Amino acid sequence: MATINNPFNPSFGGRPQYFFGRKQELSIVSDALGNHNSPYRTLFFTGNRGCGKTALLERLSGLAGNAKWLTIDVHSANASQSIVRKLIGANSITTERTAESSLGFAGASFKAGSLRTSETVSYDALDLSDTLLETCSSLKRHEGIFITVDEIQKIPEADMENLCAAVQMSMRKGMPIALMLAGLPESKELVSSYRGCTFMRRVTDIRLDSLLVTETYEAFQHLMGLVSNVDVSEGAIDEMARYSQGYPYLMQLIGYYTLEEAPLPALPQVHKVGKNDVRFAKAYAYEQFRTNVLEPVVNELSSGQRAYLRSMAIALDDDGQARTGDVAQIMGKNQRQLSVVRDRLIKKRVIVPGDRGCVRYNLPRMHQYFTDPVAFPAFDAADTWKHV
Ligand SMILES: Nc1ncnc2c1ncn2[C@@H]1O[C@H](COP(=O)(O)OP(=O)(O)OP(=O)(O)O)[C@@H](O)[C@H]1O
Ligand SMILES: [Mg+2]
Structure with a gap:
């Protein structure tokens, strides 16, 4: 193992040490922050596992913070309640009341002739609309409130409706508020189907996929350039x-393992990282990608959908x-019998239409996965289909 300060950190869900790409998305949000009438103050970011939804939300939140917006980042668990808590600035507020000792009752503590009681005020999700409006209208040091909500597909319907109602009300009153939501493919359709969230249908869905080719090359060039005992070819x-x-x-993953596995010398010597170093790292990268992305994605599919993907691997040109x-x-x-399966896979963005009459995988290494004897020891596509 090479001991270097590796600039790649493929921890799942973790904030990247160095954020790369997504220039277009960052610029859309940056413009929206400065433009009160922008239609992009509410946005949906959807994409498959590992495409970088959480990383992007984090980045956007940082961007908004730098632009002097009050930022609130919440996860799917008790989303609207968490927003209320964060707006208020504490989990609960404890107030102390003083009364005459003659009024004593259970639970009260006596002190020098007076009665002191503690009252814990808990805020629940129902307070969101009021709290948001109040905070928005009394902002002094901030330009507005910037809320990010991750894993939107896990938020219960009632909670999501509550959040939508509160944000819509604040927007209706002309308050400076931005709402950035992220979830798996189809989460926008799911949320838009909730009765109280129909305005979500009109919200732009930014579909996150791979980075642009130029962004990808730039990112590798930049991060590799940060390592002093490396000269990358x-x-x-x-x-x-x-x-x-x-x-x-x-x-x-591939950047991390290329550097971890390369025989890096101590300075002032420099290792020339070549194709072979990358090839050596692929097995490690693939294993992690299979476990953390491909398996979870494929495990959520029906056996018919899996059979389709497996058969694609055999038919791939x-x-x-x-x-x-x-x-x-x-x-x-x-083909007609398979059209429903194919359409579902396209909606889930596991595959995409290719040239006329063709389809492609939409996740890297899927071909490898579906021809991987470890993942599929003895797979008979036609046989699996019979059980659908
Ligand atoms: N733009 C980026 N720059 C650098 N690293 C990134 C970027 N986007 C994602 N990553 C890295 O890729 C990994 C996966 O990203 P992230 O957790 O954001 O994916 P996700 O889409 O939220 O996945 P999930 O749907 O499983 O929650 C993390 O290690 C993250 O740091
Ligand atoms: Mg995530």
Whole structure:
């Protein structure tokens, strides 16, 4: 193991040491903060596991904080209650009341002729609308309130409705408020289907996928350039970019293991990182990616959907596309019988339509996964389909 200060840190859900890419998303939000009439003060960010939703929300929150907005970041558990608590600045407020001793009752403590009682005031989700309005209208040091909510698909319907009602009311009153939501693909459709959240249908859904090609190369160049005993070759950068396909978590993994596994010398000597160092790191990166992204994604699918993906792996051409007719043939079905399965996979953004009559995987290393004997020791696509 090389001992270096590795700039890559592929901890899941953790804040990256160095944030890369997403320039367009950052600029949309940055503009919205300065423009009271922007339609992008409420946004949805959706994408598959590991595409960087949490990392982006963190970054946006930092951006808003720098622009002097009051930032509130909450997770799915008790979202609206957490916002109230954070707005108020404490979990609960304890007030002390003093009364005459003659009024004594259970639980009271006597002190020098007077009675002192402690009253704990807990705030619940129902207070959100009022609290938000009050805080918004009394802001002095802040430009507005910037709320981020992660893992939106896990928020119970009632909680989400409460949050929507409060934010809508504040916006209606012209208050400076921004709401950034993040969740898995289809979470926007889910939330928009709640009775109290229909305005979510009109909110822009920014679909997070891989970074742009230029952003990907720039990121590897920049982070590798931070390591003093490393000189990275163009070939190695290219190998990392192609392997990760610009998918942020896989970029973190391949960058991390390339540096961890390379024989790095002590300064002033320098190791020239080449393609071979990257190739060596791939097995480690893949294993983590399989466990933390591919398996959770695939495990949530029906057996018919899994069979479709597996059959795609068999039908895939050199450009990474599979003809839907070939997939059907492998599964012993006709294309019409498979259209529901295919459409569901497209909605879940596990696959995307390719050239006419073709589909592609939408997650990197999926081909490897579905031809991986460890993941699928003895898989018969046609057989699995029979059980659907
Ligand atoms: N833009 C980015 N720059 C640097 N690292 C990133 C970026 N986006 C994501 N990462 C890294 O990739 C990993 C996964 O990111 P993150 O946890 O944000 O994904 P997610 O979309 O929230 O996944 P999940 O749906 O499972 O919650 C983390 O290690 C994170 O630091
Ligand atoms: Mg996340």
